[in-house]
Amino acid sequence: MPQTRLQNAVVPHTYVQLLYEHLAEHQIDAQQLLGEPAPQGMGRFPVLRWRDYLQRASAALDDPLLGLHLGQRITPRHLGILGYVLLACGSVAGALQRLERYHQLIYDVNPMQRVDCGDYIDLCWSAENGRPGALVDETAIAALLQFCRDITNQPGAAPLKVEFINPAPEDVQPYQQWFACPVSFGHSQTRVSISLDLLSTPLRTADPALIEVLEGQARKLLNSLEAPQGQELANIVRQRLVSQLRQGPPSAERIADTLHVSVRHLHRKLAAEGCNFRQLLQQTRQQLAEDYLADPRLQLGEVAALLGFSEQSAFSRAFKNWTQLTPAQYRHKQLDR
Known part of the structure; x- marks a missing residue:
């Protein structure tokens, strides 16, 4: 064996x-x-x-x-x-x-x-x-x-x-x-x-060549995230999520810290704009996932890591809930176009 x-x-x-x-x-x-x-x-x-x-x-x-x-x-x-x-x-x-x-x-x-x-x-x-x-x-x-x-x-x-x-x-x-x-x-x-x-040793700045690959993907997403009228905070949260996803599973607490507000204040302001943190996280992950999967250079495990999932299997389950397709099926469908 x-x-x-x-x-x-x-x-x-x-x-x-x-x-x-x-x-x-x-x-x-x-x-x-x-x-x-x-x-x-x-x-x-x-x-x-x-x-x-x-x-x-x-x-x-x-x-x-x-x-x-x-x-x-x-x-x-x-x-x-x-x-x-x-x-x-x-x-x-x-x-x-x-x-x-x-x-x-x-x-x-x-x-x-x-x-x-x-x-x-x-x-x-x-x-x-x-x-x-x-x-x-x-x-x-x-x-x-x-x-x-x-x-x-x-x-x-x-x-x-x-x-x-x-x-x-x-x-x-x-x-x-x-x-x-x-x-x-x-x-x-x-x-x-x-x-x-x-x-405990801190890390140096990332390799510029690798940064450019991902920043290009992030810029493409951010350009597509035109916030509806009255959702200015929601768009800011989406932008923070794009950068924080690569560091692991994001949380409302971490995003609130970057905005220098309390978690309660963040939730209240998002609710006033007609959305919530969980919804924004799911939307951002899905849009990034679809963009990453269109790039055949990225392996599925790499996509999962970039989206802050702890395991590839967790990413696969989430993606199927969003699209009714597995990541592999979605990629195959996109590349066949």
Whole structure:
């Protein structure tokens, strides 16, 4: 059963594209080595083929540490739209909480589990869906730390310890040097321990290229939100919702805080304009969802994250209530036009 599940596991196309770039920088023809051109766009790539590519590249480069070297090159853009969503979370803790919900978008191999341990947390990956191998695991864990270093502008940020499920290599020193913490192997699961100090670290400004993608979508929505006469506050609330949805499920309390009014005052003023907060949230989400679904570059999980849903399944249920179609059905219908 685990091997069957592993056959269905995937990583983003952007990881594979990064490998092609890495090989090119080392004067190796990746297309000749791997037998096909680099995948395009923001699709998904089977993890077993990814493992094969990494093994072939490692041999061609004579680099047993390819996983570490490749993971160090990860930037938010390699995480696609989710990279921007994570950058909007405010702190490492917020980003990791959202990553736990949407990890399938960037590493759909084994599920990530977060364990609170008092003054630190553990991020754990078992082998319930199979073991893709050291190169795959090391690329993913190195990418996770590199992402944390990138989004905090702290190149020296380090976990408390790293434990790998795979057997130990001949030399563990390069791992300890790069992770800047104790690193060990041969455990029952892969584990990264992160201190509360690192979790509380604020994030830097988001990647401008990713921002532009989403801001373009947001501007398009805002231009379509012409408030009916007498609904000026309602339109302001819609605008605040557009920006706050990416940070997680919005609430009337958060919107009221941005307007410097009480929640009761907000509800009373909206009622005077003939609407309510829940209605505005649903309308804004639906309009954004329809716009995002018209863009085939966005995966359904990414759309759910952008709309502030805690799970893709919750987004799917809500969208079907709005339109009587699942998100996939709606997208298929739009793209067939």
